[in-house]
Amino acid sequence: MALEQKAELRLTQKLALTPQLQLQLKLLQLPQLELSQFIELQLMENPMLELDEETENDHEKEVSEEAEEPVAVDKLEKIMIDEYFAERADDGRDLGYFNPGIEEKPSFELFYSTTSDLWEYLLWQLRLSKAPDEIRAVAEIIIGNIDEDGYLKATEEELAKIAETNIETVKKAIELVQGFDPPGVAARDIKECLILQIKALDLGNTLVQSIVEEHLEDIRKKKYETIAKKFNVSVDEVTKAVKIIEKLEPRPGRNFSKIHVNIPVPDVYVNRVEGEYQIILNDEGIPKLRLSKLYRQLFTEKDLSSDEKKYLKEKFKNAVELLRSIEQRNRTIYRVTESLIKFQREFFDKGISYLKPLNLKDVANDLGLHESTISRVTSNKYLACEHGVFSFRFFFSNALPSNHGSVSTTFVKELIQKIISEENPANPLSDKEISDMLKKQGIDVARRTVAKYREELKIPPKSLRKQKIIKEETE
Template sequence: MRPGYGMFQQQAAKMRLTPQLRKAITILKLSTPELLEAVQQEMNDNPILEFSGNEWDAYTTTYKFQSAIGRRDQIYDPLQHASSNEESLERHLKEQLSFVKKISPSIRKMVAFMIGNLDNNGYLGPSLHEISDVCKVDLAQAELALRILQGFDPIGIGARNLRECLLLQVQSLSECFPLVSLLIRNHLKDVADYRIHKLSTILQVTSQEIQAAIDVIKELNPRPGSAYHIEAVHYIIPEVIIEKTGEQLVVLIHQAASPRLSVNGYYQRMGKESSNYNEAAKFLSVKLNSAMFFLKCLEQRRKTIFRVAQAIVEEQTEFFWKGASFLKPMTLKHIADKLGVHESTVSRATVGKYAQTPWGIFELKHFFPSGLLKETGDSASSEHIKARIKEWIQRENIAKPYSDQKLTELMIQEGIQISRRTVTKYREELGISSSLRRKRI
């Protein structure tokens, strides 16, 4: 037979996601804040849906529902309309500028221009040449305006680089630190790399003096304007509450994560009493079916998350009773097999969902740590290893801190087979400096 092209008919089985199934999957993936937004949007689109209670309060969102036909009126909250007292960096600096009297209008205008060109950390972006060109003034006036700005609070504001920012702060200290200024001006890279012996040899001073100077530099603020940079606050609403009750662990679904919706009886009766050929009846029929499916999705989501949380508690019982160091390795597949669901279902039910536990609030994904094999045949989770690293470093001799190799040897002595590279990775994830930087002479 010769190969060639042609058109053929054949039957093939393919799995397709219906719009309803897509919506159910999407609702399961939503975090609690996203779910509250989705519920509110669904209620705006579907007049048949309403909350079962007269009032519903989910932290900062409060709604009130009245009348038999499901009319919605939002409770007026005066705090929602109160102005913010948070002061911006620009406002803080311009208030100080208003108290400076003996300067010309052109200098005042230039200082205000510089204030408007500071970044979130308080550094001045454009150069003095660029500022003098834009403001149509000579370079000497731009330098005078910069000195005025750099005299404002917070100290270090208006600096053009890290070195200048640190020097401004050192100059404002009550005690004179010539060695600190010298290190900042000429050896900032060596200070960052913590090369104490090299600096001691170059500057002909003792290692203790270098150490003391570096400690002073660490106390300085490299980002003086960051305290005035207000970022949006993202609140976490725990999906699950896990509590100790006597000798048992109880799993509860948070009320905010399980809004109590129902179908409005008035519209439901109207749909039944209307003719099947009535346009209003057709509209109500579509909305009723949509509402019932949405309620089904919410209930399925609640049950799935509850089952997953309950399975996590059963598998991680020691963690909830004893603490983080007893968290054991676990996979999504293990929970999926236990519940008889697909692994992707467990993944959707844990991503972006949080649990309030006796040890704090954790994302449900936190309870699925990776692990390393122990000599006994068991495995140790990454969280357990991090906890041990933190404990050893807290008890170490600051004159001879544990190196990553020494920490590796301590792990191996406990029967945990781990490489030095992995120890280094876990130490950095904990935000702990290397042994060279932890050392105190």
């Protein structure tokens, strides 16, 4: 068969994402911090963008003045800019994020207490110490070798070499620092840390100290009878001693650590005002952009080369597309929040126990958007309301059957946690027993499902929750 070439006309359909749509999708899934970083990068790369540092009224005045004296650009660019400013005039001002009358939002960092630096705190105590200068000098080196959890990470030999002194002086310096607050600081291991705290409680040379010294592993495995037999005491006495040990701090530097904690930054605030909910999009920390008037005026220059005009038009188009995409992102997040309030009204009114089953498709159908769009909006974003700060995904959960209709898996987890918190520690409930209790409340949950939810809640199984309390037999 001879090979030949010929032209054919075929009609096919395929989905092509325009650069504008790709940008919108990208911005939609960016969390607050990454959005801010992306905008700052665009500011550096595109001369057509600049920070809008003026007040809202000044900005409106500028837009009005520019409308009276339009920039002499070609028809495409003129339509784009006119449409953009027309949208800004009536888009978000009634959505919350442009509302000048909103009461200033309290920073969520105010709800987190700040702590002193552990090393500064120890050095402050050292300065108040009346120990000899030689001991104090070595103690300062010791403090510098304590980690964030409060443990000494250098050996006596290493410290002696650094301080150019003898082991005896190092031991005295360690003893000095171990006498500082918090109790247990400068210990070399968990056992020494707990013993230091036990001595601070005047419980040295007691059953509590003996158990820590010889039976830490048996405590973890709850082998109380083995411990009781070893020290010839009752299991009840061992149980009381273990309760004291459990209250000790295995990481004495915990409350003094300055390790950065990632506090979720709310993308949306939902405030209840006179029985209705007000949605405020959080734009704090996000650079506010506007088109650069200076660079737009360059379009009017007659001595620009064709390459220069092409460059300016491209940057102008990219700038307008970015501004539009940011506005579109804000609109979509606002609409999704509205839909969440609609579906989860009882949660916002009464709390977590009233959270209903909900899936992405429900919200997508409600807003006339694709399910993938809702997935992008709810990814890595947080909502703050009077009940706390929640991930958007928190509001979506599967349904479980009950006598009163369907209930959310989140609510079932809350019930399981409540049931376990109220159980008898001497006779904890099995997963099957918890399943039976839920069924009595009209919620049909299998034993395996209970075990799965319990693990997700990081609750140990029955065998590890059991605390044996046996009364001492009298002869």
